[in-house]
Amino acid sequence: MKVEVETEINRKVEWLKKEQSPDGAWRFYVESGPLSDAYMIILLRSLQIDDEERIRLLAERIARLQEKNGAWKLFHDEAEGHLSATIEAYYALLYAGYKRKDDELMQRAKQFILSKGGLSEASLYTKVLLALTGQYPWPSPMPVPVEALLLPQQFPFHFFDFVGYARVHFAPILVCADRKLVIKTARTPDLSDLYADSSEGNRISDQAELRANEFYRSLLSMIVQGIKHLPFSPWQIHSAALHRAEQFILQRTEPDGTLYSYFTSTFLMIFAWIALGHAKSHPVITRAIRGLENLTCRTNAGIHVQNFTSTVWDTALLSHALQEAGVSPSSPTIQKAGLYLLSRQHQKYGDWRIRNPRVPPGGWGFSDINTINPDIDDTTAALRAIRRFAQNDREHNHAYLASWNRGMNWLLSMQNDNGGWPAFEKNTDKSILDWVPIKGLEEVSTDLSTADLTGRTLEFLGNDAGFTFSHRAVDKGIRWLLRNQEEDGSWDGRWGVSYIYGTWAAITGLTATGVPSRLPAIERAVKWLLSIQNADGGWGESCRSDIEQKYVPLGASTPSQSAWALDALLAVYKRPTAAIDRGMRFLMETSQRDDWTTRYPTGAGLPGGFYFHYHSYRHIWPLLALSRYKKTSINVPQR
Structure with a gap:
């Protein structure tokens, strides 16, 4: 061995x-489902940019990813398919012009969409896409009016209560919704047959839900009252809010033209710029499109527009x-x-x-x-x-x-005040955001402490910066981790899939900072990891874990998740065991395998909505695990 x-x-x-x-x-590359490819096609067609070769190649990748039942999936073991991904892919293929509604697989896609409730059951982001292109009505009122951008930070609710990656998406959405922007061309497909119930009442069910939400009414009333206290006329306030949104977007645009370096926010920014009255040839728009084009990469299924690099x-x-x-x-x-x-x-x-x-x-x-x-x-x-x-x-x-x-x-x-670490911004944990009745908002509106960020920060502070549990920041981080362990001994990870990821980060963070491996919390975590090892020696967890908020086995092993588990076990045992040897054998025997398990997304973006296959992960994490294993038994001179 x-x-x-x-x-x-x-x-x-x-x-x-x-x-x-x-x-x-x-x-x-960072590969995800059809969303960014579909949106790129719809953007180019909506702006009547005839980049036909790019559109054709993107459409080919989308078509290759379609399942036999007509749907599109976000991950291999997703049951049947994903409604929003299927709507987006179906729409893009029609708009590209390389598929027709009467094609057999497109008919199956339509039936899948209708069986899942149609356009009315799509995600917020998908509904925004549909509204921008005339396929879905803009809600009135919006859950948060654009004037909310003017509320001071001392106000109980203000725009900066949302975390940054949420703000850069919400700002252009609020602009587009305020202006009720719709861009249709002669080539725009008609998706009106994708409503499960064609009655208008069903189409505005989102608005009825908003009006029925007592907490939302209270929040909206609070925002309206705050706006009324601004010393300007309603027209001046509204104009100032749109100007504030424009400046907000400009100040967060990267040199390459993208907004915050994300495809999704940049896509929205382009439409917002048009809603603000700018021409399609405006430099902000042309730079943004070039920035999106530069996100293109080539995958096994064809060219793909990454959401970020x-x-x-x-x-x-x-x-x-x-x-x-x-x-x-x-x-x-x-x-x-x-x-x-x-x-x-x-x-x-x-x-x-x-x-x-x-x-x-x-x-x-x-x-x-x-x-x-x-x-x-x-x-x-x-x-x-x-x-x-x-x-x-x-x-x-x-x-x-x-x-x-x-x-x-x-x-x-x-470091957050509660002792954990967030991803981007500290102390973004206002409970008032729970009052905004947007499905899935709780997953993206704040940037809470997580086991993966806290554990990996502790691991760095212990192994690389020489900190121990006697340091105040480390002590607070350890206490946060111990308070947030699951009953079965695992920890939930936010930015990786999912409980294996969080447990690996927590174990390695705790042990690196001097917490003894005989601590009951670590012993329970190790017992949990050993209990989910697969027969082939590896580990594998489904993306469904972060949807169901419990560990869901994948039924197969992946390179990155196996390496995470092995790295955690080696941090505790300090020497090989039978379980570790089996895991190492799996990593070596499958190191050059190329199948769905090596391409399975183990990076998490939005639970139930966005997952990432990092092409680098099958190289990074197994190499680290192998190197840690080597150090437990042999000493090899530096190369």
């Missing part, structure tokens, strides 16, 4: 070295993984990666400053096009990768040490 492990590590290391870009980064994340994680595998920091591979990460540390203040005003920038963002929205996970990943440079930083005039200090300062300042 020892020889086999070393052979597999060497193979992975040499392959990854060859995959590195000249600038030191690794550029793997993962370049900083992948580069930081891979540099760290290679160093853990024995690649010397003095090697050109690690040197180039370090310089790339140094160049990507944020210098600008972002919205995180609102609740953390006295700390200078120092974090890292997820994407190479992200300059204003740093996050906790990317910051700890980048700091891990440059740690050895910061410890011995004479060659670069202490640039790495300064970078390390700024990053550490920012990271520690972002």
Whole structure:
């Protein structure tokens, strides 16, 4: 086994070295369902941009992903299919012009949509798409009027109660809804036959639900009263609100033209810009479209528009993984990666400053096009990768040490008051947001402490920064984790799938900071992990876990989830066990497998709505697990 492990590590290391870009980064893709491809087609057709080759290739990928029953899925084991994904894909294929309603699979898609309740049961984001293109009525009133952008932060409810990634989607939606924007062309398909009940009453059921919601009426009344107290006429207030929305969007537009570096928010921004009266040829729109085009990648199913790039994340994680595998920091591979990460540390203040005003920038963002929205996970990943440079930083005039200090300062300042860590912004936990009656809003409106962010931050602070449980921030983080363990011994992860992800992060974080492995909480977590190991030695969890809010087995093993479980067990046992050996055998025997299990999405975006297959994950996490395993039994000189 020892020889086999070393052979597999060497193979992975040499392959990854060859995959590195000249600038030191690794550029793997982030793949998701049909949403971004479908929206890109609909955007280009709506703006009458004749990029026919791109439209054709995107349509081909969408068509390849269709199931035999006519539906589209977000993940392999999703029962039957996903309603909103099917609506979006069906719409895009018709608008592209490469499918007809009377095609057999399109007829099956229609029947699936109708069987699930039709357009009226789609997600909020899908309904916005449909409203923008004349397929669904804009609600009146909107749950939150555009004037809410003017409410001061001292008000019980204000726009900045929502977390940043929610705000950059809501702002353009509020503009479009306020202006009741509809863009239809001669090629726009007619989806009126996709209502399960064609009566108008069914079509506005969303509005009836809003009016019947007592809490919502109270919230809306509060917002209206707050607006009335502004010292301007209603017309002036409304005009000022639209101007505020426009400035809000502009201030968060990245140099490449995208809004916050996300496809989904940029798509909405383009329509909002038109709603504000700008021409389709306006530079903001043309830059945004180029930014979206640059998100295109090639997958097994064809070309795909990513929702974002993962370049900083992948580069930081891979540099760290290679160093853990024995690649010397003095090697050109690690040197180039370090310089790339140094160049990507944020210098600008972002919205995180609102609740953390006295700390200078120092974090890292997820994407190479992200300059204003740093996050906790990317910051700890980048700091891990440059740690050895910061410890011995004479060659670069202490640039790495300064970078390390700024990053550490920012990271520690972002801890929530309850002891955990969020992803992007601290203390975004106002319960009043629960009053807004939008389905699924609770998953995206706030940025709460999570087991994965808290555990991974503790793991970094313990293993790389030398902190222990005696440090106040670490002690608070440990206490938060112990308070939020599930009854079965697991922890729920927010940004990965799901309980395996959270449990791995919690165990490695606790043990790294000096918590003894005999602690009952850790023993229960280990027992849970061992109880869900598959017969082939690996681990696998379904995306349905974060929908049902309980662990749901996948029925197969995936590389990343197996590596997470193994890394957690090795952090506790410090030496191989029979279960660990079986898991390692699985990782090595399947390291070059290419099937649905290696492409299964293990990154989480929106429960029940958005999942990601990181092409890098099958390389990063198994390499880290193999390297930790090697260190438990053999010592190999640095390469």
